[in-house]
Amino acid sequence: MKKAVELHKDEYLEELKEYLSIPSISSSPDHKEDVKKAAVWTADALKNAGMENVEVVPTEGHPIVYGEWLHAEDKPTILIYGHYDVQPEDPVDLWETPPFEPVVRDGKIYARGATDDKGQLFIHIKAVELLMKEKGELPVNVKFVIEGEEEVASPNLGPFINDHQDKLSCDAVVISDTSFSDKNQPAICTSLRGALAMELTIDTADSDLHSGTYGGGVPNSIHALVKLLASFHDNNGKIAVEGFYEGVPEPTEDVRREIAALPFDEEETKKGLGLDALYGEEGFSFKERTGIRPTLEVNGITGGFQGEGLKTIVPKEAGAKISCRLVGEQDPQRVYEAIEHHVRKYKPQGARVSLQQYIKADPVAIDSSNPFIQAAASAYEDIYQVRPLFPKEGGSIPIVEVFGRVLDAPVVLMGFGLPSENLHAPNEHFHIENFTKGIETMCRYLHKL
Amino acid sequence: MKKAVELHKDEYLEELKEYLSIPSISSSPDHKEDVKKAAVWTADALKNAGMENVEVVPTEGHPIVYGEWLHAEDKPTILIYGHYDVQPEDPVDLWETPPFEPVVRDGKIYARGATDDKGQLFIHIKAVELLMKEKGELPVNVKFVIEGEEEVASPNLGPFINDHQDKLSCDAVVISDTSFSDKNQPAICTSLRGALAMELTIDTADSDLHSGTYGGGVPNSIHALVKLLASFHDNNGKIAVEGFYEGVPEPTEDVRREIAALPFDEEETKKGLGLDALYGEEGFSFKERTGIRPTLEVNGITGGFQGEGLKTIVPKEAGAKISCRLVGEQDPQRVYEAIEHHVRKYKPQGARVSLQQYIKADPVAIDSSNPFIQAAASAYEDIYQVRPLFPKEGGSIPIVEVFGRVLDAPVVLMGFGLPSENLHAPNEHFHIENFTKGIETMCRYLHKL
Numbered sequence: 001m002k003k004a005v006e007l008h009k010d011e012y013l014e015e016l017k018e019y020l021s022i023p024s025i026s027s028s029p030d031h032k033e034d035v036k037k038a039a040v041w042t043a044d045a046l047k048n049a050g051m052e053n054v055e056v057v058p059t060e061g062h063p064i065v066y067g068e069w070l071h072a073e074d075k076p077t078i079l080i081y082g083h084y085d086v087q088p089e090d091p092v093d094l095w096e097t098p099p100f101e102p103v104v105r106d107g108k109i110y111a112r113g114a115t116d117d118k119g120q121l122f123i124h125i126k127a128v129e130l131l132m133k134e135k136g137e138l139p140v141n142v143k144f145v146i147e148g149e150e151e152v153a154s155p156n157l158g159p160f161i162n163d164h165q166d167k168l169s170c171d172a173v174v175i176s177d178t179s180f181s182d183k184n185q186p187a188i189c190t191s192l193r194g195a196l197a198m199e200l201t202i203d204t205a206d207s208d209l210h211s212g213t214y215g216g217g218v219p220n221s222i223h224a225l226v227k228l229l230a231s232f233h234d235n236n237g238k239i240a241v242e243g244f245y246e247g248v249p250e251p252t253e254d255v256r257r258e259i260a261a262l263p264f265d266e267e268e269t270k271k272g273l274g275l276d277a278l279y280g281e282e283g284f285s286f287k288e289r290t291g292i293r294p295t296l297e298v299n300g301i302t303g304g305f306q307g308e309g310l311k312t313i314v315p316k317e318a319g320a321k322i323s324c325r326l327v328g329e330q331d332p333q334r335v336y337e338a339i340e341h342h343v344r345k346y347k348p349q350g351a352r353v354s355l356q357q358y359i360k361a362d363p364v365a366i367d368s369s370n371p372f373i374q375a376a377a378s379a380y381e382d383i384y385q386v387r388p389l390f391p392k393e394g395g396s397i398p399i400v401e402v403f404g405r406v407l408d409a410p411v412v413l414m415g416f417g418l419p420s421e422n423l424h425a426p427n428e429h430f431h432i433e434n435f436t437k438g439i440e441t442m443c444r445y446l447h448k449l
Numbered sequence: 450m451k452k453a454v455e456l457h458k459d460e461y462l463e464e465l466k467e468y469l470s471i472p473s474i475s476s477s478p479d480h481k482e483d484v485k486k487a488a489v490w491t492a493d494a495l496k497n498a499g500m501e502n503v504e505v506v507p508t509e510g511h512p513i514v515y516g517e518w519l520h521a522e523d524k525p526t527i528l529i530y531g532h533y534d535v536q537p538e539d540p541v542d543l544w545e546t547p548p549f550e551p552v553v554r555d556g557k558i559y560a561r562g563a564t565d566d567k568g569q570l571f572i573h574i575k576a577v578e579l580l581m582k583e584k585g586e587l588p589v590n591v592k593f594v595i596e597g598e599e600e601v602a603s604p605n606l607g608p609f610i611n612d613h614q615d616k617l618s619c620d621a622v623v624i625s626d627t628s629f630s631d632k633n634q635p636a637i638c639t640s641l642r643g644a645l646a647m648e649l650t651i652d653t654a655d656s657d658l659h660s661g662t663y664g665g666g667v668p669n670s671i672h673a674l675v676k677l678l679a680s681f682h683d684n685n686g687k688i689a690v691e692g693f694y695e696g697v698p699e700p701t702e703d704v705r706r707e708i709a710a711l712p713f714d715e716e717e718t719k720k721g722l723g724l725d726a727l728y729g730e731e732g733f734s735f736k737e738r739t740g741i742r743p744t745l746e747v748n749g750i751t752g753g754f755q756g757e758g759l760k761t762i763v764p765k766e767a768g769a770k771i772s773c774r775l776v777g778e779q780d781p782q783r784v785y786e787a788i789e790h791h792v793r794k795y796k797p798q799g800a801r802v803s804l805q806q807y808i809k810a811d812p813v814a815i816d817s818s819n820p821f822i823q824a825a826a827s828a829y830e831d832i833y834q835v836r837p838l839f840p841k842e843g844g845s846i847p848i849v850e851v852f853g854r855v856l857d858a859p860v861v862l863m864g865f866g867l868p869s870e871n872l873h874a875p876n877e878h879f880h881i882e883n884f885t886k887g888i889e890t891m892c893r894y895l896h897k898l
Contacts, residue, residue, distance in 0.1 A: 027758035088760055094656060152758060179662075193661065197759045206723030207543060210873040212642065212844025213628075215774055216744035217735045219728040222769075223682060223747060230679035233672060274655030274765075277799035279668040286666045295665035298672060299762050304749030305770060309476035309601060310646045310807050311537055312772050313748050313873055316723075320671075321754060323761050325664055350726035358759050395661025424659040424762055 001443045004130055005436050012126055012439075013109065013432065015045070017102040019084075019118050020111035026062055026085035026152045035148050038084045039063040042146050045122075049129035051144060059156035062148030069128070070141045076449050077141035078372075079170040081403065082121030082177065083150035086113035087424045094426035108421075108429040116423040119430035120176040120416050120438070121146065127442035140449045143170060147399075150177075153195070153359030154399045161399075161406050172372035173403045174445075176438070178415030181389050182263045186380040188373055189413035191392035192400055193294070194326030194363035196335055199356045200343065201319040202228070208304070208313040215314055219350030222303045225318040228353075231346050232296055236282040239296045243338035247329035251292055259287045262391055272420060290394040295325040296339075325396060332360030361398030370410040372449070379445035380414075383437050414445070450892045453579055454885050461575055461888075462558065462881065464494070466551040468533075468567050469560035475511055475534035475601045484597045487533045488512040491595050494571075498578035500593060508605035511597030518577070519590045525898050526590035527821075528619040530852065531570030531626065532599030535562035536873045543875035557870075557878040565872040568879035569625040569865050569887070570595065576891035589898045592619060596848075599626075602644070602808030603848045610848075610855050621821035622852045623894075625887070627864030630838050631712045635829040637822055638862035640841035641849055642743070643775030643812035645784055648805045649792065650768040651677070657753070657762040664763055668799030671752045674767040677802075680795050681745055685731040688745045692787040696778030697743055708736045711840055721869065739843040744774040745788075774843060781809030810847030819859040821898070828894035829863075832886050863890070 024038035025031040039056050042065045046054045051067030062085060070077070089099035089112050097103050102111035109119065124144070131138050145168065147157045161168060178189040204219040234240045251259075264287055270278065280289035289295075303318025305311035322339075326332060340355055347353045366373070368390040380388045393413075404411045416438035422428045473487035474480040488505050491514045495503045500516030511534060519526070538548035538561050546552050551560035558568065573593070580587050594617065596606045610617060627638040653668040683689045700708075713736055719727065729738035738744075752767025754760035771788075775781060789804055796802045815822070817839040829837045842862075853860045865887040871877045 027756070027760070029757070088754075088756060090754075090756065091657075195661075195761070197761070199759075204724060207871065207874045207876075208540075209722065210844065211744070211746045211748060211772060212644075212774060212842070213868060213872075214722075214739060215746045215843060216742055217727055217729045217739040217843075218722065218724055219726065220746055222678070222750050226675040226678040226747070226750070227682075229671070229675040233676075273658065273663075273667065275653060275667055275799060276801060277668065278666060279797075279799045280666045290663060290666040293665055295660070297660045297664045297669055297761075297763055298675070298753070299660060299760060299764065300753030300755050301671050301675070301750050301767065302755045303751075304747070305537075305539075306749050306751045307476070307537060307539065308478070310648075310770055310772065311476070311748060311873065312644070312646070312746075314746055315748065318750065321759055323660060323759065325661060348728075350724060350728045352725060393661070394664060394666075395659065419662060422656065423662075424760065425656045427656075 001440050004134065005439050009436055013104065016109065016119060016122050019122060020102040020113050021100050023100045024085050024148065025088050026149050027088060035062045035085055039065050039148055042084045043067070045125050046144055049125050050132035051128070059160065061156045064157060064160055065144070065146040067144040068142065069138055072138055072141045075140045076171040077143065078449065079143045079145060079168060079173045080124045081145050081173055081175045081399070082124065083117045083147050084121065085148040085151050086118070087116070087151050091426060096427055104432065107432050109432060110427060110429040112428055114428050114430035115417040115421040116428065117150065117177045119435060123176060123416060123435060123438035123442055127439045127446070130439065131443055131446065139447050143168065153361065157399050158402045161402055165406060168407055170407060170409050172409050173407065173411045174414060175397065175400065175411060176414050176416050177397055178393055178413045179417040179419045180415060181391055183418060185263060185386065186384050186388040187391050187415055188368065188376055188388050189393040189415060190366045190368045190390045192364040193394055193396050194330060194332055195323065195359060195361040195396035195398060196326060196332045197323040197358040198336065198339070199319060199321050199358065201317065201354045202351050203317040204350055204352065205316040208316050211312040211314050218314055219348065220314050221318040221351065222315050224348040224351035225303060225320060227348050228343060228346055229298055229320055237280045238282065241296070241338050241342045244335060245294070246334065247331060248294055249328040251288065255292065256288070259291060259392070260285070262287055262389060291392040292327055294327050294330060296322065298322055325394060327363050330363060332362065336360065359398065361396050362401045364401045364404065366411055366413070372410050372412050375448045376412050376414050376445055379441050379448055382444050383441045450889050453583065454888050458885055462553065465558065465568060465571050468571060469551040469562050470549050472549045473534050473597065474537050475598050476537060484511045484534055488514050488597055491533045492516070494574050495593055498574050499581035508609065510605045513606060513609055514593070514595040516593040517591065518587055521587055521590045524589045525620040526592065527898065528592045528594060528617060528622045529573045530622055530624045530848070531573065531595050532566045532597065533570065533595055534597040534600050535567070536565070536600050540875060545876055553881065556881050558881060559876060559878040561877055563877050563879035564866040564870040565877065566599065566626045568884060572625060572865060572884060572887035572891055576888045576895070579888065580892055580895065588896050592617065602810065606848050607851045610851055614855060617856055619856060619858050621858050622856065622860045623863060624846065624849065624860060625863050625865055626846055627842055627862045628866040628868045629864060630840055632867060634712060634835065635833050635837040636840050636864055637817065637825055637837050638842040638864060639815045639817045639839045641813040642843055642845050643779060643781055644772065644808060644810040644845035644847055645775060645781045646772040646807040647785065648768060648770050648807065650766065650803045651800050652766040653799055653801070654765040657765050660761040660763050667763055668797065669763050670767040670800065671764050673797040673800035674752060674769060676797050677792060677795055678747055678769055686729045687731065690745070690787050690791045693784060694743070695783065696780060698777040700737065700741055704741065705737070708740060708841070709734070711736055711838060740841040741776055743776050743779060745771065747771055774845060776812050779812060781811065785809065808847065810845050811850045813850045813853065815860055821859050821861050824897045825861050825863050825894055828890050828897055831893050832890045
């Protein structure tokens with residue numbers, strides 16, 4: 001199969017470039033048509049790969065693309081999930097080449113969506129296409145469910161799965177939207193943090209006020225905001241919201257040992273990210289902090305005058321975007337309520353506060369002894385000559401929990417990205433070697449099932 | 450003179466509208482040509498008023514407009530200062546009518562610069578024009594110095610005054626860039642707070658990082674910024690920067706009594722500004738907080754993702770614009786150094802901090818017993834039938850201190866604005882009654898000298 005992949009490599013890359021050039025930013029209303037265009041492109045790619053009953057299913061948001069091939073009688077059925085939408089490109093001035101003009105440099109393809117998730121998703125499409133073209137059939141039954149709202153927390157996919165349980169029934173769900181542990185170390189993720197996001201707005205006055213005339217005598221919305229945001233963490237990196245840690249398991253010695261065994265080089269990490277120091281919750285290592293501990297991060301702040309130079313005002317309004325990563329038995333709704341309570345309790349005098357919830361997703365834990373996961377591990381080992389690790393990932397894929405629960409099937413998180421590939425950041429890229437080896441690995445996997 | 454003003458009122462208003470329609474925003478490089486246009490317009494207005502030796506003097510920034518009439522032998526010379534530049538218009542969507550399309554509504558003229566300072570400055574130009582046209586001469590010698598950089602802290606006017614001490618020598622400096630105490634209560638300001646402004650930037654990493662992969666394990670520039678900004682004030686509204694209050698006088702009982710006598714209605718103020726509560730330094734009244742106490746205000750913050758929806762990043766960079774109002778013997782440079790020391794001392798782990806200073810201006814106190822001020826008070830009383838108050842203003846006009854010191858002349862701050870006229874805010878306006886009565890007051894004043 002390696003030869004076949006090599007033979008088609010350039011052709012596949014050209015197709016991937018075309019896919020990546022569509023700015024399918026799901027969070028931006030301005031890109032609605034682009035997202036639709038990417039959906040149609042995905043559907044065409046599935047048809048071209050020999051999938052049947054391919055549909056672009058409209059939803060209240062962006063469409064879901066479905067396709068299937070169900071002629072492997074008495075063989076298991078796998079459902080492959082991926083997403084064709086991407087993160088916003090900003091800050092666009094930090095990209096070395098434009099985010100939606102894909103280029104290949106040093107064995108990597110650079111573009112928004114290269115690794116998250118168009119590139120990884122395309123591995124699956126090309127794997128089934130190759131098998132179909134070589135043999136005219138697949139060794140297992142395959143269903144594709146590809147959405148365009150992963151980056152906005154999949155508001156319409158959950159209802160779709162709930163409404164189509166029979167159509168989507170399967171023996172395992174396969175998703176490639178995670179990463180290797182390290183350059184040469186494949187990984188099958190066995191734990192995902194849950195997620196919760198919200199927007200906090202503070203206002204004090206009807207309009208910005210002259211800081212000379214009113215400064216010192218009226219509440220300042222930014223002062224109120226920074227006091228409130230600063231109160232979310234204590235000085236040891238712990239989250240200071242009462243009730244936040246409810247449901248967070250104390251890590252056992254076994255878990256800590258398992259995590260300590262994962263590859264991690266502090267100096268290299270700092271250097272690679274341009275950090276002077278790592279930082280986080282006291283008493284935990286970097287891998288623990290990012291893998292099994294919950295977080296509360298402010299993702300953005302805005303308020304007052306932001307132009308060139310200065311404007312001496314007391315700003316009337318300020319706001320922040322906040323998101324949490326959740327673990328163990330943390331309940332997103334209860335965590336949200338704890339934060340809401342904290343905000344009401346500590347809101348400074350004269351500040352009017354509003355809190356708006358965006359997304360919530362439960363944390364997920366997956367048993368790695370499952371045969372579908374063990375088969376995946378074996379496929380990786382065949383192609384990469386190294387046994388994959390089973391790390392606990394810090395990220396969230398909100399729909400994973402829904403797939404597992406509603407379809408009652410194990411979820412196999414076969415990542416082909418690398419942690420260094422700048423996902424959600426400027427200069428996102430994907431290693432072409434993992435694209436081609438990924439196709440080989442998937443072909444091998446489907447045969448093993 | 451009242452009749453003459455009434456006769457020309459409509460014509461003057463049309464001219465003022467033309468003046469206000471020039472978007473002479475000095476802080477914006479995009480408006481450099483507009484600022485120049487306003488300078489030329491100002492010079493033409495001076496020529497038209499009969500001023501001689503009118504010049505548009507280029508500087509490293511925006512031009513200074515000069516004009517004079519020096520034929521009143523053995524009479525005093527007054528120097529009239531004003532500024533033809535204006536504040537930025539944003540947030541532009543909160544303006545009821547466009548900021549640079551002046552309109553008259555309910556006896557007020559609405560536009561950016563209406564009260565600060567084009568409208569007030571125009572009073573002086575029209576007063577001398579009227580006197581010149583009626584009598585062919587003025588009762589005193591007059592020099593005009595009108596700058597285009599007041600809203601960016603007059604970087605080039607100080608050197609200009611220093612370099613032209615003979616040319617600018619005078620018996621008094623008259624400035625109309627302040628306010629009445631209240632609608633029917635004229636005021637001559639006898640104290641101005643000093644000013645200091647700076648920009649604080651914090652960065653942590655080379656790029657924004659995925660909050661799932663790295664969240665909880667790396668420093669977050671916004672967390673660092675809000676901790677630092679929150680540390681500037683304690684929970685009683687006092688500024689918690691060591692050494693900040695050095696040189697701030699403890700108010701005497703006399704001063705407190707004088708301030709307490711100024712008109713102030715807390716409920717009306719709150720209602721007018723849309724505030725739930727006033728807020729400030731414990732142990733001081735609103736009028737004290739805004740008149741004789743120093744402040745440290747965050748005027749703007751920015752950082753991370755600010756678009757629609759959400760982006761789950763750990764932001765690499767965040768920043769704030771900060772300004773202070775200073776009083777008494779506070780030295781702007783020492784206050785800046787105290788803040789710099791505070792920032793270095795309390796900067797959170799992993800945060801790289803940079804601080805850039807914008808402006809500094811010394812506080813000013815003026816003796817109200819000066820005859821030029823007493824004559825001004827008498828002119829107000831003749832026109833408004835009420836004796837003006839001598840309040841201590843919270844604002845800063847950095848150049849006032851320089852005028853007083855370098856030219857060794859008393860500064861007469863004859864305001865014609867109202868505190869409610871939204872200066873530096875959307876829907877800035879100027880009461881036409883004070884425009885016309887202002888012209889009458891100035892004519893009376895020049896005669897009294």
